[in-house]
Amino acid sequence: MFVLKLLLKNAFRHRLRTLLTMVGMIVAVCAFGLLRTIIDAWYAGAEGTSSTRLVTRNAISLTFVLPLNYADRVRRVEGVTGVSWSNWFGGVYITERNFFPQFAVEPASYLALYPEYILPEAEKKAFLLDRQGAVVGRKLANQYGWKVGDQIPLRGTIFPGTWTFTLRGIWDGVDARTDEAQMLFHWKLLSENLRARGGQNADHVGVYIVGIDEPNNAPLISQRIDAQFKNSLAETLTETEKAFQLGFVSMSEAILVAVNAVSYVIIVIIMAVMANTMMMTARERLAEYATLKALGFPPAFVVKLLFGESLVIALGGGILGMLLTLPLAAAFAKAVGTLFPVFVVSDTTMLLQLAASVTVGAIAAAWPAWKMSRIDIVNGLRHVG
Amino acid sequence: MSVAGDGGAGQTLIRIRNLSKAYVRGEQFIPVLQGLDLDVRRAEFVALMGPSGSGKSTLLNLVAGIDKPSGGSIIVGGVDIATLSEGALADWRAAHVGFIFQFYNLMPVLTAFENVELPLLLTTLSRRERKAHVAAALDMVRLTDRVDHYPNELSGGQQQRVAIARALVTDPTLIVADEPTGDLDRVTGGEVLDLLDDLHRQLGKTIVMVTHDPKAAGRAERMVHLEKGVLVPDPAPGAV
Numbered sequence: 001m002f003v004l005k006l007l008l009k010n011a012f013r014h015r016l017r018t019l020l021t022m023v024g025m026i027v028a029v030c031a032f033g034l035l036r037t038i039i040d041a042w043y044a045g046a047e048g049t050s051s052t053r054l055v056t057r058n059a060i061s062l063t064f065v066l067p068l069n070y071a072d073r074v075r076r077v078e079g080v081t082g083v084s085w086s087n088w089f090g091g092v093y094i095t096e097r098n099f100f101p102q103f104a105v106e107p108a109s110y111l112a113l114y115p116e117y118i119l120p121e122a123e124k125k126a127f128l129l130d131r132q133g134a135v136v137g138r139k140l141a142n143q144y145g146w147k148v149g150d151q152i153p154l155r156g157t158i159f160p161g162t163w164t165f166t167l168r169g170i171w172d173g174v175d176a177r178t179d180e181a182q183m184l185f186h187w188k189l190l191s192e193n194l195r196a197r198g199g200q201n202a203d204h205v206g207v208y209i210v211g212i213d214e215p216n217n218a219p220l221i222s223q224r225i226d227a228q229f230k231n232s233l234a235e236t237l238t239e240t241e242k243a244f245q246l247g248f249v250s251m252s253e254a255i256l257v258a259v260n261a262v263s264y265v266i267i268v269i270i271m272a273v274m275a276n277t278m279m280m281t282a283r284e285r286l287a288e289y290a291t292l293k294a295l296g297f298p299p300a301f302v303v304k305l306l307f308g309e310s311l312v313i314a315l316g317g318g319i320l321g322m323l324l325t326l327p328l329a330a331a332f333a334k335a336v337g338t339l340f341p342v343f344v345v346s347d348t349t350m351l352l353q354l355a356a357s358v359t360v361g362a363i364a365a366a367w368p369a370w371k372m373s374r375i376d377i378v379n380g381l382r383h384v385g
Numbered sequence: 386m387s388v389a390g391d392g393g394a395g396q397t398l399i400r401i402r403n404l405s406k407a408y409v410r411g412e413q414f415i416p417v418l419q420g421l422d423l424d425v426r427r428a429e430f431v432a433l434m435g436p437s438g439s440g441k442s443t444l445l446n447l448v449a450g451i452d453k454p455s456g457g458s459i460i461v462g463g464v465d466i467a468t469l470s471e472g473a474l475a476d477w478r479a480a481h482v483g484f485i486f487q488f489y490n491l492m493p494v495l496t497a498f499e500n501v502e503l504p505l506l507l508t509t510l511s512r513r514e515r516k517a518h519v520a521a522a523l524d525m526v527r528l529t530d531r532v533d534h535y536p537n538e539l540s541g542g543q544q545q546r547v548a549i550a551r552a553l554v555t556d557p558t559l560i561v562a563d564e565p566t567g568d569l570d571r572v573t574g575g576e577v578l579d580l581l582d583d584l585h586r587q588l589g590k591t592i593v594m595v596t597h598d599p600k601a602a603g604r605a606e607r608m609v610h611l612e613k614g615v616l617v618p619d620p621a622p623g624a625v
């Protein structure tokens with residue numbers, strides 16, 4: 001098609017200018033994609049949750065514990081299919097910089113509630129049998145080069161002393177949203193240690209994880225559980241696992257709002273740069289557009305040429321930026337290690353990148369196209385020379 | 386490309402009556418053309434002469450339908466183009482007018498062939514028909530060996546020949562040329578004038594050409610002199 005040929009040739013007339021504009025687009029679209037992926041990663045904990053799990057915690061706050069004997073009473077609540085519990089351990093592996101979550105859990109019931117952790121049967125058995133054993137996610141194991149059988153020493157910050165675990169298994173997530181950056185070990189080990197020191201919290205747990213039969217009944221079952229412990233010494237607050245995780249995210253909500261805003265500001269900036277380039281380009285070709293109009297081409301033809309050219313540059317840069325986002329995100333995820341358990345460029349992000357590119361191209365062409373379609377032929381022809 | 390009022394040479398193609406054009410710049414009112422009457426016969430070759438600023442280009446632009454008069458009528462082939470809407474005027478130009486400019490005004494990103502093909506995109510011709518028309522037009526201006534060249538790979542004279550091919554490829558009734566040799570040396574300018582002569586004699590085109598050069602004007606059948614926006618009688622030869 002003639003028009004396509006003409007606008008493509010126009011687009012690459014000033015190679016350097018077009019190249020620089022495209023580089024700008026690539027950087028902007030890439031930065032936009034990475035920032036959005038960071039936001040997604042922040043929410044990934046909540047996204048990866050199951051709708052058939054509830055979390056029961058102390059109603060006062062997470063720093064208050066719950067008695068172990070609640071487990072039986074929760075298990076008897078109608079609609080509950082399983083109960084497990086966990087304590088935040090907060091140990092340090094070699095140095096403080098090596099942060100990753102560790103939980104003391106009731107192993108058999110916990111693994112039953114987390115079918116998305118795919119653990120070989122033999123490793124699972126070995127873990128359940130070894131009170132000193134631990135299991136970790138694949139990402140964590142890869143980061144520190146751990147193999148099954150390795151000894152992993154953790155320095156306790158909440159619970160004093162050096163705790164050495166034997167790695168008994170490594171789980172793979174069932175999909176990319178599954179957390180592979182945690183460590184689980186036997187709650188009994190923690191409890192016995194506390195008892196030996198005469199600690200009062202030996203028979204207490206951080207939170208209960210509750211499996212339920214029907215996601216739609218989550219509010220009802222939560223109410224039933226909390227009703228059990230109304231007016232007791234430790235009242236409970238039960239919510240879906242998702243709500244529980246979002247509670248953590250909301251603490252950093254302000255940062256996320258800022259990151260989100262910055263991601264769009266970047267697009268607005270490149271839009272201004274691109275619009276300026278297109279206006280400059282259009283002005284230089286004033287006489288050509290006037291000639292086209294003199295020959296009888298309608299204003300719509302000039303509009304088509306400018307929009308086409310702008311879209312070619314914006315989309316060209318945008319698509320390259322999108323493609324570049326993938327390896328960059330992978331490199332970023334590697335560099336920050338297990339800080340973000342899940343760091344994947346989502347389809348939505350890529351769609352947004354594409355939409356942003358098209359919008360930049362269209363908006364950048366709007367003003368020049370409007371101006372050039374309305375130029376006076378005689379005046380325009382004067383610009384030759 | 387038939388125009389109302391069919392007939393051979395001798396019939397009036399352009400009839401200009403009481404034409405005026407003025408520019409308003411702020412408080413200033415600048416009259417350029419005032420009460421101008423002019424007839425051009427079908428298949429006539431007219432040279433428009435006059436001092437700089439006398440309004441030659443303005444008159445030519447009005448006749449070609451790329452400018453609007455302040456008053457009066459311009460009837461070309463029975464159509465008063467002063468009354469046409471912008472869109473209708475564009476269609477009218479595409480169908481009836483061929484343009485030749487002093488600085489050629491070719492699209493720099495298109496080859497000679499593509500430049501000549503450009504106005505045919507506004508017709509209903511098929512791709513193959515377009516190619517045939519372009520080849521014929523380039524043959525007419527004797528540029529068949531330069532079809533794949535870009536304007537910046539052509540000399541000024543060659544570029545103007547491409548422009549002439551572009552002007553004749555749609556087979557328009559009227560060809561307007563504003564100082565077509567103004568940017569060329571005498572020899573190349575002469576070649577361009579030869580081509581215009583061919584268009585007039587062989588193809589029977591009506592040509593209105595603005596020029597400063599009495600030699601160039603001498604190639605035309607008739608000279609029209611413009612001075613301060615009004616036509617003046619032909620001065621005796623040599624009195625210019």
Ligand SMILES: Nc1ncnc2c1ncn2[C@@H]1O[C@H](COP(=O)(O)OP(=O)(O)OP(=O)(O)O)[C@@H](O)[C@H]1O
Nearest residue numbers: 408410415417435436437438439440441442443444
């Ligand atoms: N847009 C405009 N605004 C104001 N005045 C204009 C405008 N365009 C043309 N004029 C004036 O109209 C007059 C005629 O201009 P025109 O270009 O028709 O002259 P010309 O005879 O073609 O001259 P030249 O031989 O130098 O090309 C000039 O005085 C010019 O200043």
Ligand SMILES: [Mg+2]
Nearest residue numbers: 441442443563
């Ligand atoms: Mg002039």
